[in-house]
Amino acid sequence: MLALFVLIPLAGVLILNLLRFDFIKKIACWFGVLLTLAQIGFVLFVPLDLMASQSGFFGRYFASNFTMDSLSKLMILAIGIVVFAAIMIGQFTYSDDTKRFNFLNLILLALAGMNGIVMVSDIFSLYVFIEIVAVASFVLISTYKDKLALESTFKYIVLSITATVFILLSIAIFMLISGNTSFASIGDAAKNPGNSTLVVIAVCLFICGAFTKGGLVPFHGWLPDAHSSAPSSISILLSGVVIKVTGIYPLIRIMNITGGGGEPVKNILLFIGALSIVVGALASLGQNDIKRMLAFSSVSQMGYIVIAIGTGSALGLAGAVFHILNHAIFKSQLFANAAAVEKQTGTREMDKLGGLALKMPVTGGTSIVAMLSISGIPPLAGFWSKLLIIVALWQGAHYTYAFIAVVASVITLAYFLMLQRKVFFGKLAQGLENVKEAKFGLVLPALILALLTILIGIFFPLVYNKLILPIQSILK
Amino acid sequence: MNLILAMLVILIVAALMVVFSSRLLMGAISLAVTSIMVTLLMFKLNSPFAAVFELSICAGLITVIFITTISFVKPVAEEDLLEIRKRRIKKYMALPVILIIAGVVMSFVIKPMILALPATGQETNFANVLWNLRQVDILGQAIILLVGVFGIVVLFKEGQKK
Numbered sequence: 231m232l233a234l235f236v237l238i239p240l241a242g243v244l245i246l247n248l249l250r251f252d253f254i255k256k257i258a259c260w261f262g263v264l265l266t267l268a269q270i271g272f273v274l275f276v277p278l279d280l281m282a283s284q285s286g287f288f289g290r291y292f293a294s295n296f297t298m299d300s301l302s303k304l305m306i307l308a309i310g311i312v313v314f315a316a317i318m319i320g321q322f323t324y325s326d327d328t329k330r331f332n333f334l335n336l337i338l339l340a341l342a343g344m345n346g347i348v349m350v351s352d353i354f355s356l357y358v359f360i361e362i363v364a365v366a367s368f369v370l371i372s373t374y375k376d377k378l379a380l381e382s383t384f385k386y387i388v389l390s391i392t393a394t395v396f397i398l399l400s401i402a403i404f405m406l407i408s409g410n411t412s413f414a415s416i417g418d419a420a421k422n423p424g425n426s427t428l429v430v431i432a433v434c435l436f437i438c439g440a441f442t443k444g445g446l447v448p449f450h451g452w453l454p455d456a457h458s459s460a461p462s463s464i465s466i467l468l469s470g471v472v473i474k475v476t477g478i479y480p481l482i483r484i485m486n487i488t489g490g491g492g493e494p495v496k497n498i499l500l501f502i503g504a505l506s507i508v509v510g511a512l513a514s515l516g517q518n519d520i521k522r523m524l525a526f527s528s529v530s531q532m533g534y535i536v537i538a539i540g541t542g543s544a545l546g547l548a549g550a551v552f553h554i555l556n557h558a559i560f561k562s563q564l565f566a567n568a569a570a571v572e573k574q575t576g577t578r579e580m581d582k583l584g585g586l587a588l589k590m591p592v593t594g595g596t597s598i599v600a601m602l603s604i605s606g607i608p609p610l611a612g613f614w615s616k617l618l619i620i621v622a623l624w625q626g627a628h629y630t631y632a633f634i635a636v637v638a639s640v641i642t643l644a645y646f647l648m649l650q651r652k653v654f655f656g657k658l659a660q661g662l663e664n665v666k667e668a669k670f671g672l673v674l675p676a677l678i679l680a681l682l683t684i685l686i687g688i689f690f691p692l693v694y695n696k697l698i699l700p701i702q703s704i705l706k
Numbered sequence: 707m708n709l710i711l712a713m714l715v716i717l718i719v720a721a722l723m724v725v726f727s728s729r730l731l732m733g734a735i736s737l738a739v740t741s742i743m744v745t746l747l748m749f750k751l752n753s754p755f756a757a758v759f760e761l762s763i764c765a766g767l768i769t770v771i772f773i774t775t776i777s778f779v780k781p782v783a784e785e786d787l788l789e790i791r792k793r794r795i796k797k798y799m800a801l802p803v804i805l806i807i808a809g810v811v812m813s814f815v816i817k818p819m820i821l822a823l824p825a826t827g828q829e830t831n832f833a834n835v836l837w838n839l840r841q842v843d844i845l846g847q848a849i850i851l852l853v854g855v856f857g858i859v860v861l862f863k864e865g866q867k868k
Contacts, residue, residue: 236849240852295842296842332856332859332860336856336857336860339852340853343849343853346842350842354762354840358846361767362850364771365770365774365850368774369774369853369857369861372778375861380778383778387771
């Protein structure tokens with residue numbers, strides 16, 4: 231049954247292209263929306279045992295290749311939410327039917343790739359599915375084909391291939407010690423004390439690859455350019471879920487199956503996490519382009535997730551995974567707001583904007599919710615995940631890192647307040663007198679995501695018990 | 707033995723084509739052929755897992771990534787091609803000679819060594835490894851090829867329109 235998460239988007243692309251009529255091109259995005267809603271509903275309402283069932287044709291086929299645990303389930307949920315938002319925004323920002331159709335095809339293939347990443351139980355298959363998402367991202371980022379888009383795509387390709395080299399070297403070492411590439415064999419081989427040095431080397435190589443894919447400092451060179459030069463719907467996909475699924479999720483999985491490679495590796499994660507938090511936050515302060523600021527903010531928030539993984543505790547893991555879900559929601563919403571502002575005003579430069587809250591009340595209002603959540607203000611979702619991370623750091627006696635995480639949260643609030651002041655508050659900027667609120671379809675994803683942020687925050691105990699707490703059981 | 711020799715010859719010719727070719731696309735395709743030959747050689751040496759990985763990564767994924775990247779690069783003008791080809795041949799003329807000398811020297815050095823073959827009992831059926839044990843990789847690679855095709859269609863079609 232799990233194979234359907236990969237096969238249905240793939241079959242959708244094939245069917246849509248076989249029926250390549252003008253009418254199909256017009257409604258294709260709605261197919262994508264329905265598909266992602268079905269994915270979200272499936273994850274929320276179908277029990278894990280039933281989903282992982284190996285009966286029936288699809289259950290038997292690929293049965294040994296795909297598995298689902300509580301971590302995969304949460305990732306599938308995050309992927310569904312972000313791809314839903316990306317397709318909705320794409321539906322209303324691409325003016326040309328053919329371009330919109332091509333965008334949908336590529337985003338559905340990326341969806342198949344991302345679903346595959348979080349369900350495979352073999353490190354080589356993991357790599358193959360990571361490459362699907364990478365190649366789809368190369369094309370999606372370069373959609374505008376202007377100098378900046380092509381330059382950032384090229385930068386991403388070069389760094390992504392470098393990450394691939396690290397990951398392949400790591401896979402080679404894992405295969406050398408375990409004779410196989412399945413997670414179970416690698417886990418067994420890692421328990422052998424005779425392999426400990428090779429395990430540390432392999433984990434470190436894998437971490438370098440994962441950090442590059444995840445945009446962690448100092449491997450983040452591609453991220454701000456790629457996220458700011460891509461169309462807004464693609465920025466949502468990249469910042470909302472691609473960097474997490476291709477960078478952070480594999481890192482969590484490898485750390486979990488190998489036992490993390492010991493204290494030195496955990497110290498590297500803590501240090502790189504803290505560095506990313508600080509560098510991302512400080513770089514955000516100096517930006518004038520809204521999307522570029524959001525991209526640097528993603529670097530900072532990835533730092534929070536990595537620092538939590540570095541604690542090596544069950545609480546740290548819970549905090550990291552909860553922050554992945556929250557960041558997927560509120561960062562997608564912030565990019566959706568940026569898309570609405572760009573569509574209505576024609577610019578993303580904050581110096582040219584101002585006073586938009588009166589003209590675009592829904593966009594302005596929802597962006598305040600996301601801003602407060604990302605800055606860790608209670609009772610919104612972001613507060614709880616940051617609280618878990620800071621408590622995990624404190625419990626692990628990492629007091630300096632806990633202090634850095636708190637201070638950086640204040641800096642996050644500072645740069646988002648600056649964004650709000652420059653874009654939505656103050657006097658209305660010249661030339662924006664005739665600006666109106668964006669179309670309902672464009673503000674709807676932001677409204678849904680803002681509502682989710684509020685609901686997750688208010689019903690935190692329920693979400694924590696149902697979705698986050700079971701993840702601790704994957705710890706070995 | 708003759709088959710292996712033929713594979714080695716094709717491998718060397720394809721590898722030299724990678725270096726001498728003045729067109730990036732031809733270089734990428736030649737590299738894929740080199741990988742396919744390495745795959746076949748690994749399979750003949752009873753290492754189907756290594757062969758499948760070589761086929762998956764080098765002949766499959768890397769080629770798609772190369773061709774996608776090449777689609778971003780402006781092609782060389784026809785009139786410049788000849789000049790580039792001449793320069794390339796001049797630069798790498800010594801390469802085949804070095805390759806032959808290295809081959810002869812290594813045939814003396816490596817001869818006394820015994821290559822370790824996989825232990826008995828390990829899966830050696832290439833088809834079984836490819837279609838049963840690594841079926842999800844094949845699915846993944848099919849999707850990558852599809853993404854590559856879409857990428858090239860999107861980038862080239864729009865470029866031609868402009």
